[in-house]
Amino acid sequence: MCPGAFSKCLGISLLPLSVVCVLCNILLFFPGGTPVDSKLLSEEVWYFGGILGSGVLMLFPALVFLGLKNNDCCGCCGNASCGRRFAMLSSILFAGVGVLGAAYSVGVSVLAITRGPFCMKKDSKEWTYPLENSEYVFNPASWKQCVEPVDVVHWNLTLFLVLLAMGLIQSVLCAVQVVNGLVGALCGDCRGCCPEAQATA
Template identity: 55%
Template sequence: MCTGGRAKSLGVALLFLSTIAFLCNILLFFPGGKAIDNINHLSQEVWYFGGILGSGFLMLLPANMFLDLKYNDCCGCCGIKSCGKRFAMFSSVIFAVIGFLGAGYSFIISLTSIRKGPKCLMDNNEWGYPFHNGDYLNDKSLWSKCRGPENVISWNLNLFSILLVIAVIQIVLCAIQVVNGLLGTVSINCCKVG
């Protein structure tokens, strides 16, 4: 399979993953699966839009570029067809780096949120972060520090974990396209992109 065909496969995968990331981030606005009456009761990391911005919209740029790469020759370059294909493959590297940065942003937000834990109603009837340095991950008895919303800990933990895994997969796929794009740029004469 040529480098343009590989890029198309990566584009389809990135498009699918960005859709899931987008949906996960939206679900985080409903802690425990329920609507919340005060937006100040949401965790800070939900508002950083790691799944919507990083793994979502920013990932749409490389995904769409990769989908069309197989047929893109940038109109040739001064009438030399392979030169235009080389430019198209090189531009895919730039878009892959943009996707890499977006997924990295989502990864950092998700990891921070998992370690910090969700914002919840604590025993003193105040909203805050009762956990420290991920201590609740190893000791489930600490979960009783959160009185509400119901199931907020498992809800946030599951959704941010999904976003974390998606970000890692997207980082790997973008790294693959960087290598793929560089190989396509260098060896475009050996393999037709179209």
């Protein structure tokens, strides 16, 4: 497969992942599926890992990758393919932006999963992080320490795990584009650049 066409496949893959991440982050504002006071949300929800990191920042590389296949900037210094080579090289920068965005989302997710949700503790009725520094992920019985919001542990854990998985996949896809961009910049695209340039070559 040509580097430009492969980049388009990567861009197509990144778009739905970004949408899923944004939706997951939005759902985190409604723990247990119910609206609560903003002061009762976990801090990590306000870091917008899914909206900013794996969402908005990921749109830039996704759109750039999609446009590489149709890039017609060809013909410079007598070389019909140098425009495509430069476009593939520049895509590496956007892939780097994507990796940073995904890494931010992954970091926020890991922090949120490790810390556990902000909730009302069963015994003291205080709002705190009762599951912090514990292995609650592998001990569902401990989830009963959070009484409000209802099912907040299951809700937060599921959504942050999805964000973690999506962020890791996005990182891999952007890293693949770094390699693909280098190949396209060094070897050129296997497709012709533009008929006019080929005819005069």
